[in-house]
Amino acid sequence: MNMTALTISRRLRTVAEYCLPGAKVADIGSDHALLASYLLVHNLASFVIAGELNEGPYQAALRQIHTLQARDRASVRKGDGLAVIAPGEVDVICIAGMGGQLITAILEKGKSKLPGVKRLVLQPNVGEELVRRWLLENGWQLIGESILEEDGIIYEILVAEPGDPYVPYQGQSRTLEELIRIGPCLWQQKDPVLVRKWQREQEKWRSILAQVKSSGRPEAAARIKEIQTEIDWMEEVIACLQAGN
Ligand code: SAM
Numbered sequence: 001m002n003m004t005a006l007t008i009s010r011r012l013r014t015v016a017e018y019c020l021p022g023a024k025v026a027d028i029g030s031d032h033a034l035l036a037s038y039l040l041v042h043n044l045a046s047f048v049i050a051g052e053l054n055e056g057p058y059q060a061a062l063r064q065i066h067t068l069q070a071r072d073r074a075s076v077r078k079g080d081g082l083a084v085i086a087p088g089e090v091d092v093i094c095i096a097g098m099g100g101q102l103i104t105a106i107l108e109k110g111k112s113k114l115p116g117v118k119r120l121v122l123q124p125n126v127g128e129e130l131v132r133r134w135l136l137e138n139g140w141q142l143i144g145e146s147i148l149e150e151d152g153i154i155y156e157i158l159v160a161e162p163g164d165p166y167v168p169y170q171g172q173s174r175t176l177e178e179l180i181r182i183g184p185c186l187w188q189q190k191d192p193v194l195v196r197k198w199q200r201e202q203e204k205w206r207s208i209l210a211q212v213k214s215s216g217r218p219e220a221a222a223r224i225k226e227i228q229t230e231i232d233w234m235e236e237v238i239a240c241l242q243a244g245n
Pocket of ligand 1: 057097
């Protein structure tokens with residue numbers, strides 16, 4: 001397969017850009033092994049392991065890797081999460097396109113495989129704060145975060161290395177808990193896409209608020225107050241991001 005024949009999403013290209021050049025990379029939950037193929041075709045990795053739990057995508061990954069000239073630098077493995085790698089086998093682990101809950105469950109279950117890993121590149125579709133909290137509690141320092149919009153969907157990519165996990169949260173104008181929600185690196189970057197993310201989140205909560213208000217239930221009062229607090233917090237976050245402070 002030549003380089004132009006392999007097109008992948010901007011989301012996966014961004015994940016690929018965060019892999020250390022020449023590293024041994026494991027892509028867990030690889031589906032059709034597109035990320036693994038891209039890393040090989042563009043010589044961004046010295047070796048790739050594509051891990052898949054499910055038979056259909058595993059077969060698709062095998063077929064995809066088979067089309068590559070560089071297939072001697074790839075291994076497609078069927079199994080649950082980090083079970084497909086041996087301790088010390090890879091430098092970088094990518095887990096992309098899943099919910100934050102599944103990503104953290106995979107990391108937690110596969111903890112014994114993490115010593116020696118130099119970098120984690122994680123792209124949760126939802127529940128980013130769960131991933132940040134797991135990194136914080138397990139000695140992984142966020143060294144970068146990216147946010148991007150593709151086909152109307154907003155994605156975040158979290159990059160971590162072993163280190164003091166509190167460093168990116170220090171000296172910031174927000175509390176630790178707020179930064180776990182927003183992203184400490186994203187808060188500093190103030191990308192317009194981050195503003196859009198929180199505007200959308202706020203719109204979602206505004207419509208929930210309208211529904212709760214119209215329900216007319218007596219127990220709704222406390223919930224209305226809670227939701228309003230949330231909306232006000234988002235309003236303030238958006239204003240700060242827009243003002244760039
Ligand atoms: N990583 C690709 C991407 O970002 O485009 C594919 C994402 S796809 C939505 C999630 C993939 O993870 C599916 O192919 C699914 O079979 C696989 N998967 C789910 N749980 C897994 C687990 N515990 N271990 C390995 N793969 C898993």
